[in-house]
Amino acid sequence: MxxxxxxxxxxxxxxxxxxxxxxxxxxxxxxxxxxxxxxxxxxxxxxxxxxxxxxxxxxxxxxxxxxxxxxxxxxxxxxxxxxxxxxxxxxxxxxxxxxxxxxxxxxxxxxxxxxxxxxxxxxxxxxxxxxxxxxxxxxxxxxxxxxxxxxxxxxxxxxxxxxxxxxxxxxxxxxxxxxxxxxxxxxxxxxxxxxxxxxxxxxxxxxxxxxxxxxxxxxxxxxxxxxxxxxxxxxxxxxxxxxxxxxxxxNGGVEEMAKKNQAKADLLYNEIDNNPNFEGTTEVKDRSLMNVTFRLTDDSKKERFDQLWNDGNIVGLKGHRSVGGYRASMYNALELKSVEALVSIMKSL
Amino acid sequence: MxxxxxxxxxxxxxxxxxxxxxxxxxxxxxxxxxxxxxxxxxxxxxxxxxxxxxxxxxxxxxxxxxxxxxxxxxxxxxxxxxxxxxxxxxxxxxxxxxxxxxxxxxxxxxxxxxxxxxxxxxxxxxxxxxxxxxxxxxxxxxxxxxxxxxxxxxxxxxxxxxxxxxxxxxxxxxxxxxxxxxxxxxxxxxxxxxxxxxxxxxxxxxxxxxxxxxxxxxxxxxxxxxxxxxxxxxxxxxxxxxxxxxxxxxNGGVEEMAKKNQAKADLLYNEIDNNPNFEGTTEVKDRSLMNVTFRLTDDSKKERFDQLWNDGNIVGLKGHRSVGGYRASMYNALELKSVEALVSIMKSL
Missing domain, CATH: 3.40.640.10 (Type I PLP-dependent aspartate aminotransferase-like (Major domain))
Structure with a gap:
């Protein structure tokens, strides 16, 4: 999976x-x-x-x-x-x-x-x-x-x-x-x-x-x-x-989906803001719940981080070429457990 | 099937x-x-x-x-x-x-x-x-x-x-x-x-x-x-x-496909031309090998013919609303045996 x-x-x-x-x-x-x-x-x-x-x-x-x-x-x-x-x-x-x-x-x-x-x-x-x-x-x-x-x-x-x-x-x-x-x-x-x-x-x-x-x-x-x-x-x-x-x-329509999407975004942005290895790339007030963009604070950790998430069966995390860094897109069908898997990997860096 | x-x-x-x-x-x-x-x-x-x-x-x-x-x-x-x-x-x-x-x-x-x-x-x-x-x-x-x-x-x-x-x-x-x-x-x-x-x-x-x-x-x-x-x-x-x-x-490319399409068309047009119940709707020299249009010579047989081909598991034979009658589209993937099934039904009318 x-x-x-x-x-x-x-x-x-x-x-x-x-x-x-x-x-x-x-x-x-x-x-x-x-x-x-x-x-x-x-x-x-x-x-x-x-x-x-x-x-x-x-x-x-x-x-x-x-x-x-x-x-x-x-x-x-x-x-x-x-x-x-x-x-x-x-x-x-x-x-x-x-x-x-x-x-x-x-x-x-x-x-x-x-x-x-x-x-x-x-x-x-x-x-x-x-x-x-x-x-x-x-x-x-x-x-x-x-x-x-x-x-x-x-x-x-x-x-x-x-x-x-x-x-x-x-x-x-x-x-x-x-x-x-x-x-x-x-x-x-x-x-x-x-x-x-x-x-x-x-x-x-x-x-x-x-x-x-x-x-x-x-x-x-x-x-x-x-x-x-x-x-x-x-x-x-x-x-x-x-x-x-x-x-x-x-499954509860867009109201339920909004709650789930908020929960996923809260979990990931919280990690970005509290983990010294990462920083967000946009103004906090305008952050997307769908596409979470972030980067490493120390680029020398790139190889290790990339290895970790690749080994963790995570795909599609590479940032758009015009922005660099990472982008975690968390559309409706992405389960909370997938975000938990990513956060766990971020913590282990 | x-x-x-x-x-x-x-x-x-x-x-x-x-x-x-x-x-x-x-x-x-x-x-x-x-x-x-x-x-x-x-x-x-x-x-x-x-x-x-x-x-x-x-x-x-x-x-x-x-x-x-x-x-x-x-x-x-x-x-x-x-x-x-x-x-x-x-x-x-x-x-x-x-x-x-x-x-x-x-x-x-x-x-x-x-x-x-x-x-x-x-x-x-x-x-x-x-x-x-x-x-x-x-x-x-x-x-x-x-x-x-x-x-x-x-x-x-x-x-x-x-x-x-x-x-x-x-x-x-x-x-x-x-x-x-x-x-x-x-x-x-x-x-x-x-x-x-x-x-x-x-x-x-x-x-x-x-x-x-x-x-x-x-x-x-x-x-x-x-x-x-x-x-x-x-x-x-x-x-x-x-x-x-x-x-x-x-499977032989378009050369092989052309032969098969010609064989399917020959079989069906031959039936249309030789079965007094049917007639083609286009000029013979310009007949399409892909879409064969024809009609009944006696409209009172419509109900029976429609019943026959429906019972024969044939779908999509109804002519376009602007032309009426019937249209047998015989694209590459349609097998000769499907045309044989249609011709057999036409013969049985």
């Missing part, structure tokens, strides 16, 4: 892997990999998955859930195209690599993409203040959790303008007030399911209202009208996401 | 399903669904898959193979963006629903998208003559096989302009001369692998030469530079595609 601290694609519950494997061999007499997306059996899966997203996040009336493709990298562009309004100007909070890419695609869609706050001055190791939000913009965009640097917004920015959020790396880890957002999007490959699907939760009232001409696949109204089946969806990613959503709902 | 004549996502070899299921439980100690796309293990899979596409199709030097997302529906747009040149005008051969969508996205990319030939006058039941190809265009686009109506190009259009082809539904079914094309693209979900990946085979010399400004995800040069790992790829779809490519190469 390996302890998978990888940043994503990441660990999912072992029960989900078992059900996911079984369906590759037999899903109502066929392999799930060979079923038509237009078959009654799969249409039911897609509808269940969309409904289970609504249940899990308590999505209010007036929103549509879609499973598309292309990851957040295409989502940056889709967000800008669909939320473009009369100002043709959008505001971004820049908290790292992914937020920076979002700004770029805002401009690529044809908008004036302005950064109203950025933490680039300190290598994105904190969440910048964004209390001054202009009114003459079409939307405000932010990244709720920053996988690479290990920071996370602790509250939703207060604004009257339409709010868009890339929640790729913390969606389903805690309750969120979906009613505050016009668009939420997220690559599936953290807390939702296997790589290959991208989730969109879009407020119906914005559909078809863009001030830009949108190519067909990038138009959320097109996908909404076709119940997320405009073209062949990523069948297996949606199927496994639905298994995982059912598992989440059966 | 069901005989899966579905139009796609479609049947793959049973051995591939077995290996695909096993890897969901154990791929070097993790589930394939939880491995990082940046792990050495998966980078090897991606490189193998790209290399196996080159082997299977005898791709010459100077081409790059990519596994992206979004299906042909996004491919229509990507093709137009990347091949746009000084004329900002592209020519399309319109052979049905998918070709029509390609024309639309050519225009959505900002090109003048002209139809130089179309078979719309007869419900797209034939491949139109396209011998008159203008020179003042950036590229010529066609759809090699038309899944819905059941027609297929029997040769590559002769032209000096850059040639682009959507080969979604017949790639890997027969040898093709890749050197004739500047871009080939194809949704994986027919003869390549599970839904969720889209294959691109692009001539290196066109990369970065577009006359349009291309959003990042839509720029093939971006993906080529990052070895098809610009962002998180559809890991499992690529993994299973690679299993299927290895199976193809081990």
């Amino acid at each position: 390996k302890h998978n601290f990888g940043a994503g694609p990441c660990i999912l519950p072992q029960e989900v892997f078992k059900e996911a494997a079984a369906a590759v061999l037999d899903f109502n007499g066929l392999s799930i990999l060979e079923v038509s997306h237009r078959s009654a059996d799969f249409v039911k899966v897609m509808e269940e998955a969309r409904e289970n997203v609504k249940k899990a996040l308590n999505v209010p009336e007036g929103y549509t859930v879609l499973f598309l493709q292309g990851g957040a990298s295409l989502g940056f562009l889709i967000a800008a195209y669909n939320l473009a309004g009369k100002h043709k100007r959008a505001a971004y909070i820049n908290t790292g690599t992914w937020a920076t890419k979002a700004v770029k695609e805002g401009a690529n869609a044809g908008l004036e993409a302005i950064q109203i706050a950025s933490s680039e001055d300190k290598g994105f190791n904190y969440i910048p203040d964004a209390s001054e939000i202009p009114e003459d913009i079409d939307f405000l965009h932010y990244t709720s959790n920053n996988t690479i640097v290990g920071t996370q917004f602790k509250s939703i920015p207060e604004t009257n303008v339409p709010l868009v959020c890339d929640m790729s790396s913390d969606i389903f880890s805690q309750p969120i007030d979906v009613s505050k957002f016009d668009l939420i999007y997220a690559g599936a490959q953290k807390n939702l399911g296997p790589a290959g699907a991208t989730l969109y939760i879009v407020k119906d009232s914005i559909l078809g209202k863009s001030s830009l001409h949108i190519p067909t696949y990038l138009d959320l109204a097109v996908h909404a009208k076709k119940d997320s089946m405009f073209n062949t969806p990523p069948v297996y990613s949606v199927f496994v996401s639905n298994l995982n959503l059912k598992h989440l709902l059966k | 069901k005989h899966n004549f579905g139009a796609g996502p479609c049947i793959l070899p049973q051995e591939v399903f077995k290996e695909a299921a096993a890897a969901v439980l154990d791929f070097n100690g993790l589930s394939i669904l939880e491995v990082s796309h940046r792990s050495a293990d998966f980078v090897k899979v991606m490189e193998e898959a790209r290399e196996n596409v080159k082997k299977a199709l005898n791709v010459p030097e100077g081409y790059t193979v990519l596994f992206l997302q979004g299906g042909a529906s996004l491919g229509f747009l990507i093709a137009a963006y990347n091949l746009a040149g000084k004329h900002k005008r592209a020519a399309y051969i319109n052979t049905g629903t998918w070709a029509t969508k390609a024309v639309k996205e050519g225009a959505n990319a900002g090109l003048e998208a002209i139809q130089i030939a179309s078979s719309e006058d007869k419900g797209f039941n034939y491949i139109p003559d396209a011998s008159e190809i203008p020179e003042d265009i950036d590229f010529l686009h066609y759809t090699s096989n038309n899944t819905i109506v059941g027609t297929q190009f029997k040769s590559i259009p002769e032209t000096n302009v850059p040639l682009v082809c959507d080969m979604s539904s017949d790639i890997f079914s027969q040898p093709i001369d890749v050197s004739k094309f500047d871009l080939i693209y194809a949704g994986a979900q027919k003869n390549l692998g599970p839904a969720g990946a889209t294959l691109y085979i692009v001539k290196d010399s066109i990369l970065g030469k577009s006359s349009l400004h291309i959003p990042t995800y839509l720029d093939l040069a971006v993906h080529a530079k990052k070895d098809s790992m610009f962002n998180t790829p559809p890991v499992y779809s690529v993994f299973v595609s690679n299993l299927n490519l290895k199976h193809l190469l081990k």
Whole structure:
């Protein structure tokens, strides 16, 4: 049994892997990999998955859930195209690599993409203040959790303008007030399911209202009208996401998950703060519960520490190349016992 | 054992399903669904898959193979963006629903998208003559096989302009001369692998030469530079595609597959032509080897025929809603014995 601290694609519950494997061999007499997306059996899966997203996040009336493709990298562009309004100007909070890419695609869609706050001055190791939000913009965009640097917004920015959020790396880890957002999007490959699907939760009232001409696949109204089946969806990613959503709902939902994630983060951050061999790399108030970044205080211990965690069946602990050090990603399916195993190894250094 | 004549996502070899299921439980100690796309293990899979596409199709030097997302529906747009040149005008051969969508996205990319030939006058039941190809265009686009109506190009259009082809539904079914094309693209979900990946085979010399400004995800040069790992790829779809490519190469490759596909098609078309209960729906010279469309000559026999094939464990035979009648899709993995089962049922009507 390996302890998978990888940043994503990441660990999912072992029960989900078992059900996911079984369906590759037999899903109502066929392999799930060979079923038509237009078959009654799969249409039911897609509808269940969309409904289970609504249940899990308590999505209010007036929103549509879609499973598309292309990851957040295409989502940056889709967000800008669909939320473009009369100002043709959008505001971004820049908290790292992914937020920076979002700004770029805002401009690529044809908008004036302005950064109203950025933490680039300190290598994105904190969440910048964004209390001054202009009114003459079409939307405000932010990244709720920053996988690479290990920071996370602790509250939703207060604004009257339409709010868009890339929640790729913390969606389903805690309750969120979906009613505050016009668009939420997220690559599936953290807390939702296997790589290959991208989730969109879009407020119906914005559909078809863009001030830009949108190519067909990038138009959320097109996908909404076709119940997320405009073209062949990523069948297996949606199927496994639905298994995982059912598992989440059966196990206390996002409320229970938030408690478990807090407990895991408390345990690890406590060790980082109290063990003289380690130090955190981000501002304490902005620490991510999903991606814990830290480094050795004495680099000469690197070889020994790396040996210890490798011997301890821990995988995926290497920090992102742009930050260095270590990153322990602790998504929903990572058990507390895996964090305990890591902490025990840290103590033994 | 069901005989899966579905139009796609479609049947793959049973051995591939077995290996695909096993890897969901154990791929070097993790589930394939939880491995990082940046792990050495998966980078090897991606490189193998790209290399196996080159082997299977005898791709010459100077081409790059990519596994992206979004299906042909996004491919229509990507093709137009990347091949746009000084004329900002592209020519399309319109052979049905998918070709029509390609024309639309050519225009959505900002090109003048002209139809130089179309078979719309007869419900797209034939491949139109396209011998008159203008020179003042950036590229010529066609759809090699038309899944819905059941027609297929029997040769590559002769032209000096850059040639682009959507080969979604017949790639890997027969040898093709890749050197004739500047871009080939194809949704994986027919003869390549599970839904969720889209294959691109692009001539290196066109990369970065577009006359349009291309959003990042839509720029093939971006993906080529990052070895098809610009962002998180559809890991499992690529993994299973690679299993299927290895199976193809081990079993005689596309040359052997072409023979088998011809034998299956001959058997079924022969029955359609000789059994007074049935008639084909397309012009004989343009018949697809992948998707065989036919109907009853006497509709009062519908209930009985439907009962017979349902009882015979045949699935996916219903024709597309826009054509009606029946469609037997006979992709690579469909065995001759499945066609024999269908023909035997047709004889018993």
